[in-house]
Amino acid sequence: MTVLLRTEEVHKAYGGVRALDSCTLEVEEGTVAGLIGPNGSGKTTLFNVITGYAKADTGEVYLAGQKITNVTPDRIFALGIGRTFQLTRIFASLTVLENMLVASSRGNAAARRRAMEQLEFVGIAGHHAELAGTLSYGQRKLLELAYVLVADPAVILLDEPAGGVNLSLVNHIAERIRELNAVGKTFLIVEHNMEFVMGLCDRVTVLDSGAVVASGPPGIIRTDPRVLNAYLGEDLDPDNPGEDE
Amino acid sequence: MTGTVSRQRAAAGLALVLLAAAAIVFPVVFSSPVITNYAIYALIFIAVVTAWNMFSGFSGYISLGQAVFFGSGAYAVGIAARDWHINGVGVFALLPLAAAVGAVIAVPFGLIALRVRRHTFIVITIAVFFIFQLMAYNFSFTGGSVGVAAPFLPWSPTTFNDRFYYITLGCAVVAVVLAVLVKRARFGLRLRAIRDDEDRARGLGVRTMRVKLAAFVLSATITGLVGGVWFLYLTQVQPPSGFDPLFDLSLVLMAFLGGLGTISGPIIGALIIEPGQLYLTIRYTNGYLSEILLGALFLAIVIFVPRGIVPTAGEWLRRARTRGKPAVPPASQRAPAATGLRSEEPATSDEGRSRLKRRPGASGKTERAGR
Amino acid sequence: MARQVYQAIVDGILVGGVYALMAVGLTLIFGVLDIINIAQGVLVILGAYLSYSLETRLHIDLFAGLLITVPAMFVIGVAIQWAFIRRLRGRERTSMTLLVTYAVALIIEGILYEIYGPDPKQLNASYVQSSVHVFGFYLSDIYLYGFALALVLIAAIYALLYRTGFGRSVRATMQHETAARLIGIDVNRVAALTFGVGVAVTAAGGMMFGATNAFNPNSGYDLISRLLAIIILGGLGSIGGALAASVFMLTLESLVDIWSPEWAIVVFYAVLVLVLVIRPTGFFGRPPVRAQ
Numbered sequence: 086m087t088v089l090l091r092t093e094e095v096h097k098a099y100g101g102v103r104a105l106d107s108c109t110l111e112v113e114e115g116t117v118a119g120l121i122g123p124n125g126s127g128k129t130t131l132f133n134v135i136t137g138y139a140k141a142d143t144g145e146v147y148l149a150g151q152k153i154t155n156v157t158p159d160r161i162f163a164l165g166i167g168r169t170f171q172l173t174r175i176f177a178s179l180t181v182l183e184n185m186l187v188a189s190s191r192g193n194a195a196a197r198r199r200a201m202e203q204l205e206f207v208g209i210a211g212h213h214a215e216l217a218g219t220l221s222y223g224q225r226k227l228l229e230l231a232y233v234l235v236a237d238p239a240v241i242l243l244d245e246p247a248g249g250v251n252l253s254l255v256n257h258i259a260e261r262i263r264e265l266n267a268v269g270k271t272f273l274i275v276e277h278n279m280e281f282v283m284g285l286c287d288r289v290t291v292l293d294s295g296a297v298v299a300s301g302p303p304g305i306i307r308t309d310p311r312v313l314n315a316y317l318g319e320d321l322d323p324d325n326p327g328e329d330e
Numbered sequence: 331m332t333g334t335v336s337r338q339r340a341a342a343g344l345a346l347v348l349l350a351a352a353a354i355v356f357p358v359v360f361s362s363p364v365i366t367n368y369a370i371y372a373l374i375f376i377a378v379v380t381a382w383n384m385f386s387g388f389s390g391y392i393s394l395g396q397a398v399f400f401g402s403g404a405y406a407v408g409i410a411a412r413d414w415h416i417n418g419v420g421v422f423a424l425l426p427l428a429a430a431v432g433a434v435i436a437v438p439f440g441l442i443a444l445r446v447r448r449h450t451f452i453v454i455t456i457a458v459f460f461i462f463q464l465m466a467y468n469f470s471f472t473g474g475s476v477g478v479a480a481p482f483l484p485w486s487p488t489t490f491n492d493r494f495y496y497i498t499l500g501c502a503v504v505a506v507v508l509a510v511l512v513k514r515a516r517f518g519l520r521l522r523a524i525r526d527d528e529d530r531a532r533g534l535g536v537r538t539m540r541v542k543l544a545a546f547v548l549s550a551t552i553t554g555l556v557g558g559v560w561f562l563y564l565t566q567v568q569p570p571s572g573f574d575p576l577f578d579l580s581l582v583l584m585a586f587l588g589g590l591g592t593i594s595g596p597i598i599g600a601l602i603i604e605p606g607q608l609y610l611t612i613r614y615t616n617g618y619l620s621e622i623l624l625g626a627l628f629l630a631i632v633i634f635v636p637r638g639i640v641p642t643a644g645e646w647l648r649r650a651r652t653r654g655k656p657a658v659p660p661a662s663q664r665a666p667a668a669t670g671l672r673s674e675e676p677a678t679s680d681e682g683r684s685r686l687k688r689r690p691g692a693s694g695k696t697e698r699a700g701r
Numbered sequence: 702m703a704r705q706v707y708q709a710i711v712d713g714i715l716v717g718g719v720y721a722l723m724a725v726g727l728t729l730i731f732g733v734l735d736i737i738n739i740a741q742g743v744l745v746i747l748g749a750y751l752s753y754s755l756e757t758r759l760h761i762d763l764f765a766g767l768l769i770t771v772p773a774m775f776v777i778g779v780a781i782q783w784a785f786i787r788r789l790r791g792r793e794r795t796s797m798t799l800l801v802t803y804a805v806a807l808i809i810e811g812i813l814y815e816i817y818g819p820d821p822k823q824l825n826a827s828y829v830q831s832s833v834h835v836f837g838f839y840l841s842d843i844y845l846y847g848f849a850l851a852l853v854l855i856a857a858i859y860a861l862l863y864r865t866g867f868g869r870s871v872r873a874t875m876q877h878e879t880a881a882r883l884i885g886i887d888v889n890r891v892a893a894l895t896f897g898v899g900v901a902v903t904a905a906g907g908m909m910f911g912a913t914n915a916f917n918p919n920s921g922y923d924l925i926s927r928l929l930a931i932i933i934l935g936g937l938g939s940i941g942g943a944l945a946a947s948v949f950m951l952t953l954e955s956l957v958d959i960w961s962p963e964w965a966i967v968v969f970y971a972v973l974v975l976v977l978v979i980r981p982t983g984f985f986g987r988p989p990v991r992a993q
Contacts, residue, residue, distance in 0.1 A: 136533070158533040168533065176526040178591075179519065186516060187523040188534035232534060392796040442978050448795055449737060449937060453929045454977060457970045460926050464970075468963040575922060579803060586800065618814040625807030629785060632801050636789075 087149075089114040089271050090166075090240050095134055095144030097127075097295075104130040106295035108144070112240070112288075117262065117272040119286035119303070121279075123316050127295040128275045129171060132242055136168045137161045148240070162188075167233035168242040171275075173225040177218030181209060181228060184217050188235040200235065207231045207261060223250045230261065241265070243274045247281045259285055283307060291315060353499060357492045366491040368605050373498035374560055375604045379584045379596035380505040381552035384512055385545040386582075387590040390525035391448055394578045395439075395455030398462045399550040401572030402435055403428035403557030408478030408567055409471060417481045425558045432554020433547050440546040444539060463573035477568030480561060494563045501559060505552050509593055512545070521545055522591065576624075580607060583624065587631050589638025598639055603627070705959050711840065713952025718848035719913065721947035723906035723924070724931045725855055725940050726899035732875045732938030733895040736786065736798035740806040742925025744900055747809055748774055748907020749916055753822055763826050763908055764846070770904040778900025781805055782893045806921060813918040821915040824908065847909040854905055855944060858898070862940075871895055875938065930973040 090112040097105040105127045112118040120128050133139035135146050137158040146154045148164060156164070176184050185200035204210040207227040212220065217228060226246065233241050246262075247255045255278065262272060262285060276282045282289060283303040290300040293315035299306055306312055357366050378400065386393050407424045410416065416424065443454045466472045483490065512518045520541045523531040532538050561567050584603050588595025610620035635642050727741045748770055755766040785805065789797045832841040862868035873881040874891050882888050910916065910924070931950055935942025950969060958965040 138529075138533070158529075159535050159537060162533060162535040170530075174527050174530040176523045176530070178526055179522055183519055184523075187519055187531060187536060190535075236535065390796075392799065442974060446977060449731075450933055450977065452796070452799055453737065453933055454974065456926060457930055457973050460923075461967055461970045461974070464963075464967045468967070579800075579807075582800060618811045621807045621814075622811030625804040625811065628800060628804030628807075632785070632797060632804070633788065636797065 086113040086115070088112065089149055090135070090273065091147040092131065092135065093145045093147065095131070095146065096142045097130055097134055097139060098142060104295050105134065105141075105144075108292070108295060108297060110290055110297060110300075112271060112273050114271055115266070115269055116287040117266050117274065117285055119282040119289040120273060120275045120292065121277070121282055121289060122292035122298075125294075126292040126315070128292055129244060130295070131292070132168060132244055132275065135161075136166060136242065162236060162238075165236070165239040166242065167236060167238035167240070169226075169229040169233055169244055169246060171244040171248065173222070173229050175217045175220070175225055175228055175232075177216065179217055180214050181217050181220070182213040184228060185231060185235055188232055190236075200231075203231045203234045206234070206264075208257060223254045226250060226254075226258070230258070234265075238270070240271045240273070243272065243276075245275055245277065247276060247278045255281060279307075357495045361488060361492075363487045363491045366488075366495050368608060370491065370494050370498050370563065371608050372601055372604045373495070373502045374556055375581060375584060375600040376597050377498065377502040377505040377556045378553050379581045379588075379600050380502070380509050380593075381549045381556070382581055383585050383590065383592075383596045384505075384509050384552075385521075385542075385549035387585055387592070387595075388512070388518060388521035388525060389542055389545060391444070391451050391542065392582065393455045393546075394452055394582065395459040396549075396553055396581060397573050397575070397577045398439070398455075398459050399432040399435060399553040400557035400560070400577065401462060401466065401567070401569075401574075402431050403554030404561035404567040404572045405466065405472055405478060406431040406554070407558040407561050408480060411481050412478060418483065421481050421483070421562060425555060428558025428561075429551045429555035432550040432552075432557070435554075436547040436550030437543070439550075440543045444542045444546065459573060459575070459578065463569050466569035466573060472569075475569060477566060477572070478561075480565040482565075483562075494559070497559055498556075498563075501552075501556050505556075506593065506597070508548065508552065509596075512548070513593060517541065517544070525591075576621075580604075580624070583628055583631070586628075586638055587635070589640035589642070592638070592640045595638050595640040706956065708839070709955040709959055710952055712844075713955035714948050715840065715844035715848050716913070716955065717948030717951035718851040719844070719906065719909040720927070720931060720951055721944045722847075722851045722854060722909060723903055724928050724935070724943040724947050725858060726902035726906070727928050728932040728935065728938055728940060728943040729858070729902075730896055730899035731932065732940075733871055734782075734786070734798075734892050736795070736802070737929070738896075738899065739799060739802040739925055740781070740809065741802075741900075741903060741928055742923075743806040743809045743813075743918070743921035744774065744777075744903045745907040745910055745924055746916055746918060746921045747777075747813065748904040749824065749911030750813060750817060750822075750907075751904070752908040752911055753817075753824055756824060756826070763824055763912060764850075767905055767908060770908065771901050774904035774907075775897040775901035779893050779897035781900070782896035786896070787889060787892070806925070810918045810921060817918065819917050819919070821917045822911070823915045824911040826912065843909075843912050847913070850905055850909065854902060855940070858902070858940065861898070867891075867894070927969060930970060934973060934976055 088111045090110075092108055092110045095105050095108040096103075108127070108131060110120075110131070120131070122128055130139060134141045137156050137160065140155050144154070145152055148166065153161065153164060153166075161168075176187060179187070181204065182197065182200055185204065186196065189196045189200060201210055201213060204213055207230050209220070209224050209227050209231070212224065217225070220228060226248075230243075230246065233243075243262075246258050250258075259281060262274075266272060274282070274286065286303055288301065289303050289306045291298045291306060291309075291312050298311050298315050299309045301309075356369060360366065360369075378396065382393065382396050385391070406428050407421070410424050410427055411421050439458060443451055443458070446454065466477075467475055472478065485493065512521075520531065520536050520538075523534075523536060524538055524541065528538055557572070561572075564571075580603065581600075584599030585596050586599070587602060588597065588599030607620060607624065610623065631638075637645075723741065723745050727738060730736065730738045730741075751770045751773065752763055752766050755761040755769060756763060761769070785801050786798055789801065826843075832839045833845065834840075860868075862871060870881065870886045870891050873884070873886055874888055874895075878888055881891075914920070927950075931946045932943050934950065935944070935946030950972065953972065954965045954969055957968045
């Protein structure tokens, strides 16, 4: 399996705070990779660095072997990396369909049709003429997912796609991800929902304080004491972890 | 559904035709130069406010420096006429120059000003405005505080006003048509996306700087042209009139009153405010009262009609139409599983993959019947 | 020639102090309320007129009169914020507040015209014309007093911000309004009081401005443009930046004035534009990571 997305020894500090510390991560083509870690461990920062919203102090990011470190977000988009945001960012005063058209490269009838297909795929096509500002939280998450698909990216970075939504929607989203993965899309997903991650991902990487603590198949990661330490703190006896999930 | 839409379209089309007819015969009906003077100024402002709205209303970058282009257009025509010794009707051939000057100034202006945050952008436009006003005072080729005078046109007052009426009408029509085209095109969509969330737009592949700059230059070109026309009408320009801070403020007020980002908003705003303002200027030659009133009007608008007349009126209409009907119909009226998301949820992956064959509208329509 | 240059520098620094007084209020308001108070220019003039009336009608000394005008302007500031600005919310807040303050400025200007008429006035006192001769330079008394006043007031503001509970609330609100709300800070009160402080400072600035320039209600335009240029240069929200930028810009203008008085004013704005090309956040500005 070839490695499609790779970060190498990425450092990023904000003032005195080390957000990313020697962060090295690999995502193989066609897989669904998970990225977990306690709050503040640097997951969103890593996303920001990969997608050009933040500059890496040192280190490199590679896409299919090509160096893409510190490339601007619009170039990243053009190179085939799509990304959603943890706090949904949509264009509230445009209709749902118009939101989709902002990202597409053309505005003609074919593009509109394609946008409608994508809206249908995620499940909000019925709202295409409504202002995006009136969508519910769950619907916005789906719109975020739809945006990402517009450019038909090869790699999709999802930042907490299942955060704060009800159970049926979580499953719906997971299904969509599986379908997209089935046609060859590669995913890197940040999530706190353990069931979601463990059920969906081929490989899970754990970040703590900006550094990679563990990386492997979900079953192994689940019981790795380093992971438990990262989430629950050093004081806890790894043989008796207490509540989890 | 389609019946209502086409009826609405027909009504709008008819209204437009009537409006056009009225506009064309206006000077014939009201032939007094005093009245056509009001109309001309109203049309000038319609054109300029529409142009301003095309950039600032859509993108959200409020510019208080539109007078830069207006005054530059005016001076361009005046200086060219004077230095190239152009007289009589030939002077109108200089109008494209005014438009070009507006565009040429807007490019570096925009490249500098559009890189910063919105707060700072507004202030830069103010700063550049003052720079231009000061340059007009200080440079010799602009005639200093005396300014520049337009060549004499051998027309009678009534003919003069009538002809300028049609010229400014033409400018206003061009501005509005361009605004409609921009709004309909994806260009306009991208501008509005920038207004909502510029960074996100950039992240989705929009070349924000180019889009903003294009709109800025377009807006400047129209404004420069109108500035040139205004100069020929008034037959003179001086620094305080060509670069008048109240000009910028008035046009922003008109745009806000009408509604930012709409097409008819600037028109309505200009039609309401400009005649009143002109009247006050003529009546009370010491413009203090007009200042107080302008300011008070601003505040009233902000407090009572903050989104502008057109959007607020639209909302009132919508509310009146749906009065008494609940926003979400009770469960008994709704078709099963016709609530938002679930209506589109494919039951199985097979259905999902056959989405091309499925009509998207079915359950969506029942859900919307109750709104 | 060299003497002229040094004198210009000294003049520039002293005048810069006066401008700093007015600019600090403006940048403070921006830092806390996230709005640009266009009315600041005309409020300075209002302060000048108040001092003028106190002096001509009641023969109260300019500096003593501050004891009345500063609280008065504070109240006016709070009233403006409470009446017009408090209710502005939403996406358009930036542009709306700008226009609202512009509108308020127009109204105040119009009222001043009605009351005082368009003829220029100037504040007078025994020390306005006199100057001190130090090391061969002329330092006019009024500017010295003004500079001292500026330092005192700026120090007072610093003390307010960094030594008091209220100041802590202000700084918290500046950094993260929602978080401040969550820990129980009455953000509305902080906003109103900060606006009041920002305007109160203009009373002092107005008195100084009126003592050193002839003014009429129209003087507010030029003033606000300069103040805006200064606070942008110094970085929106940075008090130290406002002080530094005031001194810098006024000194620069003073120097250019030796060579050409007309162009001195243009230089003011040209520098603004130039700096923004190189460094869009100003000298001391914070990078645009404003949390909501």
